Amino acid sequence: MTAIKQPGLESFLRKPDPSITAVLIYGDEAGAVRDLAARAVKQIAGSTDDPFAVVPLQDGDLSGNPGRLADEVQSLSMFGGARVIWVRDAGETFTKAAKPLLDGALSGNLVIAEAGTLPKSSQLRQMFEKSARALVLPLYEAESGELAGLVESILGNDGLRIDQDALHRFIELAGTTRSLVRREAEKLSTFCQGSAQVRIQDVETICGNTAAADPEELADSVMGGDVSGADRLFHILKDGGVDPGRLISAVHLHVMRLQDLKAAIETGASPDQAMRSARPMIFFKRQPKVKRQIRIWPTAELLSAGSTLGHAVQQARQNAQLGGAIASRCLLSIARRALALQRDQI
Structure with missing residues (x-):
């Protein structure tokens, strides 16, 4: 047919x-x-x-x-x-x-x-x-009219209306990925329960950071101990079509980079010198986050995290159906470990 x-x-x-x-x-x-x-x-x-x-x-x-x-x-x-x-x-x-x-x-x-x-x-x-x-x-890639109809349908099912300015802003922030638009619209609908109208302020509160999600941001959340942020970014990226195994690999590569930076510092380089010599270069706006992660993670813990991630990459490849669950469990476990390490240092 x-x-x-x-x-x-x-x-x-x-x-x-x-x-x-x-x-x-x-x-x-x-x-x-x-x-x-x-x-x-x-x-x-x-x-x-x-x-x-x-x-x-x-x-x-x-x-x-x-x-x-x-x-x-x-x-x-x-x-x-x-x-x-x-x-x-x-x-x-x-x-x-x-x-x-x-x-x-x-x-x-x-x-x-x-x-x-x-x-x-x-x-x-x-x-x-x-x-x-x-x-x-x-x-195929969704057109704005199709996405707008999807958002209005989801909100309408819960008795909510959204004006055109707020709808336009929603599409700007959520992007053109259908599954992500659906997920964000459902979150927006839950947030606005009890109201009749969805305002542009509501949209920006719920969806303000959606468009910025990328694997590097996920890696920083995981290694920085931001458990809720890591969970949110993982689902945004996964629902946007990124393979869970690739997300584990992205965090694994970041951990190996942290290991190299840590080794450079332990052999006499300052954190700033280690950052400047890193290849590929670390974007300057990201450097404070990376410096903080170096302080949080002892070398032995970084090696353990790298081993855990490497094992999870193999598991996800061998069990594609369970890739999402494997990735989520692994990344959140490491994020919780980062949070615990921070608390130990206080």
Whole structure:
């Protein structure tokens, strides 16, 4: 089937067509793809984490056993009811495994698959677009009108109105990432409960720092002991499509840099000299934060943090489905350790 837009998917989810056996959601905005796939799974199965109703698979899970997809499609739920096969990072292996499903040789449980950017030449995309048994939903960069409608819908569901100035400011701050816009709009709605109108001051209070989030800021929050800030930035970046494993790696690289700076200082350099000699250079506005982190962390503790992060990077690579949980647990644990070290120094 040719590509549909989001309203087409929502219409299908409200009243599923039994002739449709698979849904493919793809695009370069990983957070939005994951968010929409999760909502589709929940709409059909009633949950995203019920092991009896949802079967999560990765493309790699099918590499040694391509027949597993067919087995899961034809399997019955232990307690009855709808069952969904949720395939993440769909690629070449899934393409081969899904062919009998789209050709009509198989039927049963619905398959909802996520993929990244797929060019027109992609076999997976072509196969789904040609099949009458599939729905295909590409997610391109959202336009401001679509985002504004999303924000107004979320706020409106909670009985809130937002004027155009406040809405424009919200889009400016939250950016064009659908999943992040949804998350920030839900936070704004919670913050404004009890009011009828969302003001521009409310928007700036809730969303003022969203656009500035980057992995370096996350690293500074973690190593500086800002536990709540680290948690907030982690979710902003993850929901914005940054792979959790990359976030662990970014903090790991920063810890290795702190180790080098600490070593330079312990061999006679002043903190300022160590900063000036650092390569790549440390932006001058960031230097006070880095100096503070050097004071907080003893060398032995930095080595321990580096080891913990390196192990977490490997875990996230080996268990992509658990990458978010692994990253969150690791980064917040280190942030709490930084906070404890600061308290010990008082």
